[in-house]
Amino acid sequence: MASRPPRVDRSSPPSPGPIRPFQFPSFLRTRLANGLAVLAARHSDLPLISLELVTPAGGQYDPEGKSGLAALTAGVLDEGTSGRSAMEIASAAERLGGYFTTGADWDVGYLSTGLLAQNRAAGFELLADVAFHPTFPVEELERLQRQRLAEILRRTHDPSALADDRFHRVLYEGTVYAHPLIGEEDSLTTLDREALVDFYQRHYGLAGAALIAVGDFDPEELLREAESAFGSGGPPAPPPPPEIRPPSRPGISVHIVDRAGAAQTELRIGHPGVSRSHPDYPSLVVFNALLGGKFTSRINLNLRERHGYTYGASSRFSARMGPGPFTVNAAVATESTGAAAREVLFELRRIREALVEPAELAETQSYLVGVFPYTLQTIGDLAKRLETMAVFGLPDDYYTRHLERIAGVTREKVLEVARRHLDPERVAVVAVGPAEDLEPQFEGLGPVTVWSPQGEPQLV
């Protein structure tokens, strides 16, 4: 360095430079002649593409007694078509350096492939083949069934899975959300090829489906290819989503899943939340960021930075078509579990009692505004946003107006949604750890039930 730079003032944060505006990327949203929705965006920093077909075939459509059907149907979908074996499907994308995968979440089933951009035609062909010509071979179905039964067995020793499963069972008893997406042993063993084919025919007929494409391509050209790959057939109306009515809860209840000798305790606290389509959802995003959705949230600062009870604590409203859970999540030192649960309750009550500080809300809003471009860096990031628009029927300008919506949330609105959507006096508390050490810590909080990892109630 030739000249000595001027001394800097370290005493306070430096002023920012001029803001550079950020726009949600432009995208194409249209329908093919047969009604299939297409959402496509160009993203050409790198020669990659992602193609995805989503259809209303998620776990919420599992019939009673058949938990895991949606997930298994999606899983067997790419295990054989009229022209390809399971291995041929797997190697078709993998030999090109890409992936091909199928699966289901609560709302949708999906078929997804990611490839180098030059292999787009191969990607379309494979996607259409798996979507339209699956054969559900019995031997592949049985292989996946065995693999999933082993996975269910594995989960009985996974503290995080045990906590989630018990939490959802308590919150959603009697509804489809009570079961894990992968299903349960009793149900999984009864699923046969006929059940899968039937589910496929009802849910994979392009009704209510959307094709999502992001990457290095010309969107108009892509549209022509989509028309030729997916333009045949005319979809009837999509299946209506089931109505999910969580049971009422009389007060705070505590559920301990006993893992003798566990080094730590997995803690979940919460209750059923709201549908992604609820008009308050955008305000809840701001509210939750402040409460437990970022490192400097109230819950994390309390449990981690003030008390050292945990490596990290967070809260979230799960975005689903139905009323997904509101969950506070932490892995805590076993001897601090009762204290940590009470601190969580303290924060849930406190945020319903008074308006949040103006500075606290302003910091949260500027975080959400500032972080927006960060969450839109990759092809996958952008595809996920387009998928959300398609699945939840959000208007075209939803993300263009994202920043102004965040900025429009007031302190009064935060208090209003806190009071409407948080119910600290009726939470379920689930703790997975050594019951002997945990039970005394919950005295006075609410009735305690102890469960075995296999799900049987234990005598206390």
Added chain:
Amino acid sequence: MSSAIPDLDLPFQYHKLANGLRVVLHRQPELPLVAVNLWYHVGSKDERPGRTGFAHLFEHMLFQGSEHVGTHDHFRLLQQVGGVANGSTWYDRTNYYATLPAHQLELGLWLESDRMGFFLPALTQENLDTQREVVMNERRQRIENQPYGLAGERLHELLYPPDHPYHWPVIGYMEDIAAATLEEVRTFFSTYYTPNNAVLTLAGDFDPETALERVEAWFGEIPPGPPVPPVTVPPARLGGERRAVLPDAVSLPRIYVGFRAPAYGERSWYAADVLASVLTGGKSSPLYRDLVYDRQIAQDVGASVSPYEKGGTFMMVATARPGVAIETLEEALLGHVAAAATALPDPVELERARNRLLTEIYSGLQKLDGVADLFSQFATYFDDPGGVAAEAGRYLEITPEELVELAATHCIESERAVVQVVPREAD
């Protein structure tokens, strides 16, 4: 598709300040973001037995404020402008990274330079006590309360002798974390957190000329420290198989096989990575096909080679299906390794592995913090930020014969450690 060397456009400037700080500037203006990425060339390999986990605990302390930044302000100031920040500790290095709105670059420089130059005045016993608790909970959450969580630790203990710097886990042993003192934090800082032991990378939307001037302004006045003490590494060969059986609270047995592999950056390290991808990369790979699909003795299978500076670990992991003896799984796994040491890989498998590695490299370049981290890595280990763009070509140079040679010299009985994780009786 054939495997042509991809043309990666990754321009950069490389500077060295008078105090020894190396600076990489990579302009990428597509989004209004800037990544501020700082690597200190210190990790758990610089610790000693009985005082493990210190580099990582120290990383936590560096988020507890500095002379001009309050205890909880580091994250707060970054988050309130939309920044995303964290740090991580590894055997060979510790990194600190933040991605900020581009117009907040100055904030990132202020925070990083304050803790590099003015950390000690803010150090308190109270902060150390809290972070020791946080880290002990991190160890419980990531290791002790995780099914199979202790297996990787046990494998390294077997694969590297007690005086080898990769013997102990990065997060450290519980009793060592509990014993860390304020005085040790001070000494560690003065020894390793010096500008001459660090690399700063800026990636994103900024003017390189102005940025360099601002980096000089914020970091230039921090005095250099003494040369960092060298790490002694015992011989690279293991010279005899080591084994352990680890009872754990798990439902399904799982096998871990580790081989002593070449150091990151050597040509043969790339051969090891290609071999791992040939063997287990994807559902159509030979090991998945044989173990999971055809014989159905495994729930999953994977292989990887770690990018360690002083000699790596080629690790294979497979989980048994219910009712399958772990010996059966081990035999099947090792059978494939033995075959790789004698026969050339199928050209189709090799092409799949190469294409997969290329796509992984492309995908890894999609996020600014990933790109910045790669520049810091190549500058820290090899004094060569150009290595980021050149790495794809290094993979493609590897010949089929080199895979056989790598397997024949490294993936052999005398160079391996095996950990069998089995369900504990009481469970």
